[in-house]
Amino acid sequence: xxxxxxxxxxxxDKVRRDLLRTRLRDTNTANSPVLRALRGTPGERELPLxxxxxxxxxxxxxxxxxxxxxxxxxxxYLWVDGRHRGAGLGxxxxxxxxxxxxxxxxxxxxxxxxxDFQAPGFYRGHGYEVVCVIPxxxxxxxxxxxxxxLGRADD
Numbered sequence: 166x167x168x169x170x171x172x173x174x175x176x177x178d179k180v181r182r183d184l185l186r187t188r189l190r191d192t193n194t195a196n197s198p199v200l201r202a203l204r205g206t207p208g209e210r211e212l213p214l215x216x217x218x219x220x221x222x223x224x225x226x227x228x229x230x231x232x233x234x235x236x237x238x239x240x241x242y243l244w245v246d247g248r249h250r251g252a253g254l255g256x257x258x259x260x261x262x263x264x265x266x267x268x269x270x271x272x273x274x275x276x277x278x279x280x281d282f283q284a285p286g287f288y289r290g291h292g293y294e295v296v297c298v299i300p301x302x303x304x305x306x307x308x309x310x311x312x313x314x315l316g317r318a319d320d
Contacts (some may be wrong), residue, residue, distance in 0.1 A: 169192055203235060208234075208236070210234075213231045214262055214265060216261045223264075226245065227255065228258065228300075229242065229259060231262060233270045236272050236273045238262060243258060243259060255284075259291060266315060274314055275313045277293065277310070278309065279308070281306060281309070282306065289311070293311035295309050297309070
């Protein structure tokens, strides 16, 4: 029988975080032919994708911040100033990001997380489907993960 002693710590440590990330990436690559095939290719890197809208005065009216990775667009933030909501600006921002991701970066899918009081209906109305629901995250709020296939005829 082998007896092992470990010291368990709970502290923020960027050096160990980076080491852990590297070791996890190496383990995942070794165990997944898909990830192994991505190693060293342009698809391996996350590429930022930002789309901005300014009003007549040059002020920020809305924007979308996300990134592409492999064949996916990940929408991180989509926001439209309250004065401009209802004018289709969110639709235009999302459509532009999806078009860039699909046509210029070869993405075949998009994903987004949103809370129940934010925009799950907006995304459903643009062809996204709910794939995950997490109730009470944070307490009293439901989080949704939605995905969409890009490049269909109805896009």
